[in-house]
Amino acid sequence: MSTNPATVAQCLRLGAGFSQADRDWIVAQFATLDTRLATFNADATELELSVKNREAKGQRITLECWIAGRQKIVTTSAEEDLRAALNDARDDLRRKLNDAKTRQEPRNNKHLRVNTPPGQATPAGELADAGMTTDER
Known part of the structure; x- marks a missing residue:
């Protein structure tokens, strides 16, 4: 765990279409991201939220996340x-952060771990320990 864990309140920057008056309710709306962001250092994490055509037909929310040493994530x-658009972007960011974390740290994901490299046969000694001969494979 980081000594200075990232939080939405620390890392969120409001872009086009939002004012500082919107900040508190947006931070509250994004609070569920805090547990996911807490594994990263606040000094190395940035979030930026912007909206085009706010509350009009064709409205588009963009939430960007930069974490040092990782690719930028855009939702x-x-x-x-x-509010539905903010929740949608927030939930998508959480999913993408989880996916990125899993890809970066396969040792913590048994589905991505490979004990014997593909194409490499198990040594005969291990087969003998299992009570098998090479002919029984």
């Missing part, structure tokens, strides 16, 4: 309701 939503 968008075209939901017409602003």
Whole structure:
């Protein structure tokens, strides 16, 4: 765990279409991201939220996330309701952060771990320990 864990309140920057007056309710809406972000250092994490055509037909929310040493993650939503769009972008970011974490740290994911490299036969000694001969494979 980081000594200075990232939180939405620390890392969120409001871009086009939002004002500082919107900040508190957006931070509250994104609070569920805090547990996912806490594994990263606040000094190395940035979030930026922007909206085009706010509360109009064709509204588009964009949430960008930069974490040092990782690829930028971008989520968008075209939901017409602003709160629904924010929730959609937030949930998508959480999924993408989880996926990126799993890809980066396969030792913690048994599905990505490979004990014997593909194409490499198990040594005969291990077969003998299992009570098998090479002919029984």
